[in-house]
Amino acid sequence: MKVDLGVRDCLYPLPTTLVGSLVDGKPNYATIAHVGIMAYVAVSVSMGKMHHTNVGIRENGTFSVNIPPVGLVKETDYCGLVSGRHADKSTLFEAFYGKLETAPMIRECPLNMECRVIHTVDFPTHDIFIGEIVSTYCDEECLRDGVIDFVKVQPVLFVNDRRYWGLGEPFAEAWSVGKALKE
Amino acid sequence: MKVDLGVRDCLYPLPTTLVGSLVDGKPNYATIAHVGIMAYVAVSVSMGKMHHTNVGIRENGTFSVNIPPVGLVKETDYCGLVSGRHADKSTLFEAFYGKLETAPMIRECPLNMECRVIHTVDFPTHDIFIGEIVSTYCDEECLRDGVIDFVKVQPVLFVNDRRYWGLGEPFAEAWSVGKALKE
Numbered sequence: 001m002k003v004d005l006g007v008r009d010c011l012y013p014l015p016t017t018l019v020g021s022l023v024d025g026k027p028n029y030a031t032i033a034h035v036g037i038m039a040y041v042a043v044s045v046s047m048g049k050m051h052h053t054n055v056g057i058r059e060n061g062t063f064s065v066n067i068p069p070v071g072l073v074k075e076t077d078y079c080g081l082v083s084g085r086h087a088d089k090s091t092l093f094e095a096f097y098g099k100l101e102t103a104p105m106i107r108e109c110p111l112n113m114e115c116r117v118i119h120t121v122d123f124p125t126h127d128i129f130i131g132e133i134v135s136t137y138c139d140e141e142c143l144r145d146g147v148i149d150f151v152k153v154q155p156v157l158f159v160n161d162r163r164y165w166g167l168g169e170p171f172a173e174a175w176s177v178g179k180a181l182k183e
Numbered sequence: 184m185k186v187d188l189g190v191r192d193c194l195y196p197l198p199t200t201l202v203g204s205l206v207d208g209k210p211n212y213a214t215i216a217h218v219g220i221m222a223y224v225a226v227s228v229s230m231g232k233m234h235h236t237n238v239g240i241r242e243n244g245t246f247s248v249n250i251p252p253v254g255l256v257k258e259t260d261y262c263g264l265v266s267g268r269h270a271d272k273s274t275l276f277e278a279f280y281g282k283l284e285t286a287p288m289i290r291e292c293p294l295n296m297e298c299r300v301i302h303t304v305d306f307p308t309h310d311i312f313i314g315e316i317v318s319t320y321c322d323e324e325c326l327r328d329g330v331i332d333f334v335k336v337q338p339v340l341f342v343n344d345r346r347y348w349g350l351g352e353p354f355a356e357a358w359s360v361g362k363a364l365k366e
Binding site: 001005011037044074078081132150168172176 | 184185186187188189190192194195196198217218219224226229250253257259261262264279281294296302304306307311313315316317319321332333338341343344345346349351352353354356357358362364
C-alpha cells in the first residue's frame, strides 16, 4: 500500500560534498548533500541562506564542489556543524586553486570542481547556486583508463535518515541491461 | 597528483529515476539520473531536449519522479533506450495519480513524488525542470517509524562509468561524527 507522506524530499542517496568559497580572502567550506547535475556541464548546490559560504559565492560568483572520501567523514561532518562565522575552517584542509582564482578546492578530496555561477534560484530559505563547471580535478590514483573509479573515490553518501552511507557494488550495465525487453 | 579533466561532471553516484508525464493523455517515462534536491521542497530533473516526456511536462506543467528498485533495473534501463515517440511505454507499469491529475506515478516503484513545475532553466541541450513536490508516496513496507528505509527501497545508483551500482551500508551518524573535532 502507498502511504502519502506529504511534501517529503526522498531523492536519496546523494553524494555529500564540501562546497568551498573565499570569504574575506579566506577559504570556507559548507557540507552540502542537496546537489544535482544539469546538462552534463553544470551543477546545482542548495544552500541554506544562513551559510557563511554563500557570502563568498555571492561576492565572487564562484565556488568549488569537493567530494570527500569516507576517510574524511569526521572533517566533512564537522564542516556542517560549525559556521565559518564562528570558526576558522580555512586550515582544516590544504586549499588549491585552478583557473578561477576565487574557488578554493580541497587537495585531500579525490574529486574537485571549480564552478562559475551562471544562475541563482531564490527560495525563501535557500540560495540555489547553479554553477557551470570550469574544470574538474581528480587524484591520479582514482582514474582508470581516463574513467573515474568510484571504488577508489569512496564517496560519502547522504540519506535523510541522518546517516552517511557507503557506495555498494556495480551490478548492471547502463544502456544495455534493458535491451532484453526491446522485443 | 591532481589531473585536470576539463569540464567533467563527477557528482556521482546519483539515484536513477523514472520521470513520468502525460503525453497526449498517455503516461510516458524517461530514465533520468541527473537530478537534484532544492530547499527540501523541490527537485530538479535535467532532461535532454529530445525526450518525448518533456512534451508532456511542458504541456501540463507537471511531472512525477519515481525511484525504481534494483529488481526493476531492466525496465528502468529500457525506458532510457527507447523513446515514447516509437514505443508505447504506458503499459510497462501500473500508473497511479495523486493530487495532480497529470503526473502519472509508477506503482511498482517504492517511492514516488508528484511535482508541479515552478521554474525551468534552459540549457542548449537540456531542459532543467524544477518542480515543487506536491506530495510524496512510499510503499508502506519501506517505512520504519515514519522514516524511509533505503535498505528496503534498494535504489539503483548511477555512476558515469555506464554502470548501475547498489547502495552500501550506513557507517556514521550525520551532525554527530564530526563533533569529535569541535574542540
